[in-house]
Amino acid sequence: MKRHSYIHVAVWLTVLLSGCSLLGTPHSTTNREHTEAQEPVAASSQNSSYDEQHSEDRKPENAQWRVALLQSAMQTVQLKSGQQISQPGMYFLQVETGQIEGWLMPSDQLIGVDSSADGRWIVATSGEKGYLVDRYSGTALAWKPNEFQLLAAEANTIVALSDAKLWLSTDSGRTSVALDLTPDGPSALLSPNATSVFLVNGRKVYHLEPNSRALSVVLPSLTGSLVTALSSVRNGKAVLIRWDTPSGPTAQMYSWEGMPLQDLGAKKVVIPSPDGTEVVWEEEVGGVTTSVVIGDARNLQPISRVSGSSLCAPGSANPWLSDGSGVVVRTASGYRVFSKDGRLKEIPGNSLTGDGLSPSPDRANVFVVDRTRVIDQEGRVLAAVTLDPNATGLSFSGTTAWGLRGNEVRIGLKYGGRGGIACPPVNLPPHIERPPFIEAAALKVATSGMDCIDLRNEPSATATALQCLPSGTPLTTSPYSGSKPTSAYLSAVATAEELGTPRIWLHVRTVAGQEGWVLRDYVTWR
Numbered sequence: 126m127k128r129h130s131y132i133h134v135a136v137w138l139t140v141l142l143s144g145c146s147l148l149g150t151p152h153s154t155t156n157r158e159h160t161e162a163q164e165p166v167a168a169s170s171q172n173s174s175y176d177e178q179h180s181e182d183r184k185p186e187n188a189q190w191r192v193a194l195l196q197s198a199m200q201t202v203q204l205k206s207g208q209q210i211s212q213p214g215m216y217f218l219q220v221e222t223g224q225i226e227g228w229l230m231p232s233d234q235l236i237g238v239d240s241s242a243d244g245r246w247i248v249a250t251s252g253e254k255g256y257l258v259d260r261y262s263g264t265a266l267a268w269k270p271n272e273f274q275l276l277a278a279e280a281n282t283i284v285a286l287s288d289a290k291l292w293l294s295t296d297s298g299r300t301s302v303a304l305d306l307t308p309d310g311p312s313a314l315l316s317p318n319a320t321s322v323f324l325v326n327g328r329k330v331y332h333l334e335p336n337s338r339a340l341s342v343v344l345p346s347l348t349g350s351l352v353t354a355l356s357s358v359r360n361g362k363a364v365l366i367r368w369d370t371p372s373g374p375t376a377q378m379y380s381w382e383g384m385p386l387q388d389l390g391a392k393k394v395v396i397p398s399p400d401g402t403e404v405v406w407e408e409e410v411g412g413v414t415t416s417v418v419i420g421d422a423r424n425l426q427p428i429s430r431v432s433g434s435s436l437c438a439p440g441s442a443n444p445w446l447s448d449g450s451g452v453v454v455r456t457a458s459g460y461r462v463f464s465k466d467g468r469l470k471e472i473p474g475n476s477l478t479g480d481g482l483s484p485s486p487d488r489a490n491v492f493v494v495d496r497t498r499v500i501d502q503e504g505r506v507l508a509a510v511t512l513d514p515n516a517t518g519l520s521f522s523g524t525t526a527w528g529l530r531g532n533e534v535r536i537g538l539k540y541g542g543r544g545g546i547a548c549p550p551v552n553l554p555p556h557i558e559r560p561p562f563i564e565a566a567a568l569k570v571a572t573s574g575m576d577c578i579d580l581r582n583e584p585s586a587t588a589t590a591l592q593c594l595p596s597g598t599p600l601t602t603s604p605y606s607g608s609k610p611t612s613a614y615l616s617a618v619a620t621a622e623e624l625g626t627p628r629i630w631l632h633v634r635t636v637a638g639q640e641g642w643v644l645r646d647y648v649t650w651r
Contacts, residue, residue: 189288190299191272198256198265199249202227211513215240215247215524216536220491220499223508228258237522238537242357243317244528246278257283276312282319282335286310293322295335302333302340314355314364317529321381323364325352330366332383343383344368360399360447360486361529367394387422396436397422398449403465405444405452407436411566411602412617413631414552417454419465429467430562432650433457433555437548438481440496442525448489453482455548456555462502467557473504480521485531493526493534510536552618552629556650565601568633571649572596580641584619584630591641599651603640605632 199214206223210216214229215238229235230251237250247258250270257275258265266283268275274286281296290301291311304311307327314323322333323343330344330352344352344366352368358378363386367376376389378397389395395404404422407415408430416432434454436444444452451464460482462470475482475494485491490502498509512519524537553566572578577593594600604616617632619642629645 190292190294191287192266192268195256195265195267197263198267199228199230199247199258199263201263202229206508207511209511209513210536210538211516213519213538213540214238215249216510216538217244218499218508218510218534218536220508220532220534225510226260228260235540237539239522239524240528240535240537241278242361242528243279244530244533244535245280248275248278274310277315277322279315279317280319282315282322284313284315284322291324293333293335293338295319297336300338302338304331304340312355314357316381317357317361321383323355323366323379323383325355328352330355332379341383343379344377358397358443359401360443362399363397363401365389365397389422389425393425395420395422395425396444398445399447400449403428403449405436409615410562411564412604412615413566413602414615415549417452417463419452419463427560427562428465429557429559431456431463431469431555431557432566433551433553434461434463435548435551438483439548440480440493440521440526441483442527443486444484446484446489447487447531450489453484453492454555455481455551457551457553458555461555467559469555469557470502472500472502474498474500474506483526486527486529487531491531496521496526496534496536499534508534512538550629552615552631552645554649565603567651568600568602568631568648569651570594570596570598570600570643570647572647575647578643578647580633580635580639580643582641584621584632584642586623586628588642591639592635594635594643599636600633600643600648603632603634 204210204225204227208225212229213235214227217226228247230249234251235249239248240246245260247260249256249258253269254267255270255275256265256267257278272287276286277284283294285292289306291304291306292299292301304326311324311326319335322335324331324333328346329342332341332343352366354367356365358365364379364381365376366379367374374394376395378386378389380386387401389404393406395406397404402422403419404425405417405419408418410416410432414433415435416430417434417436418427418430420427431454434456437455438444438453438460441453446452446462451462454461454463460472460475462472464470472482472492480495483493491507492500494500497512499507501507518540519538520541522537522539524535526534528535570578577595579590580592580594581588581590602617619630620627621630630642631645631648632640633643634640
């Protein structure tokens, strides 16, 4: 790969700041000279904002584009395969070679870092400033959070808020968008090639064409509803709009041109497959566990489900394999691939103690494990990074492992905090079912070395034993409405700490109608 012209990119960023017209086409990301990792230098404080230098170029309404152009905001390093990472920053692991490209800031300043889906832009928060860094040159925009808010950046386009105005900046100029903003401000999603923008402003969704600046309403104001998410789906080919209604969540899928593709309503938070023919969602089973359901996208009719699983994977943005053959699910024994034909496949080398299993966006047999290792479906390591065990205060940022392409893995490390999300327990081993599904979970007693287990009137080992249930006794789950120890959101689950160990209890009913609590460890699926 050839290095992109530093002068060209610097001038292009100046264009973004000034609003002048200039055409230019970005090249591939660069191969930089190898630099040994060292403490990065702070961004120069001698760069002044564009508005200070060119006050005569302001709009008639005196709205300002409150950013500064910096020649050096982050230090780049090139690490060899296997070399340890010891500083916060944004790292890009090349899958084919194992080489690592790092973008660093002083370790006590970087508190947030992410990357655009196309991999060109790095967004960083350090101290009291925000930065948008171009990987092609290292040149950056910098701002104060109370003066400027970045909404989206892909390819040659930036969408942002500045001086209470919505701004669109491209290689052909910069302009404010004629849109009355709501008090909480808009959110934005750019298409991978930056030819289309979806905007959420209050209770409306808009479509904006950057080249023509044409603005149209995609979803009008919905009484009692609130748009909750814009997301790119089907490997960047479409947009999913989710919103809450008084009767539950709903969703619609649109093309990047703003045309409706499919109404995915039905009170479910669904994720379409890459070709859009199937969807996947989570649902509760009998008040004791979650399940993952694969269904027909046309009518949301279930095809198969695996109970005792969830879609929770902190480092992943999309559970679907790139060919749409299945999804990655979280089970009590680790992450698995759940196929459309109702099978579970183990992917060796992953566990529940890490940060999940993330499928490649363009290779169905390649995954990222725990944000740091690239493996194939047999568990063979293809590329990996190693975190320095002596580096303290580092944690993963919210960066998902993959961007639009599977040639590199993104690893964001920040200073302080754990980052990511915590997955709730799935409580039971995975169990594959075909429709029609029963509402309650069908369980049975499964003792090991005991004649029977106690059915108790409260979720506690010291509670009154109602009867002793022998192995094989059929049970169904029963929602519990009374008071119980601290638990997850599931209605038939209680968690109690006993002898210093958390124990999970399930509320069940016998065939004779007796209700009570049993320890999760001694039941399984029928």
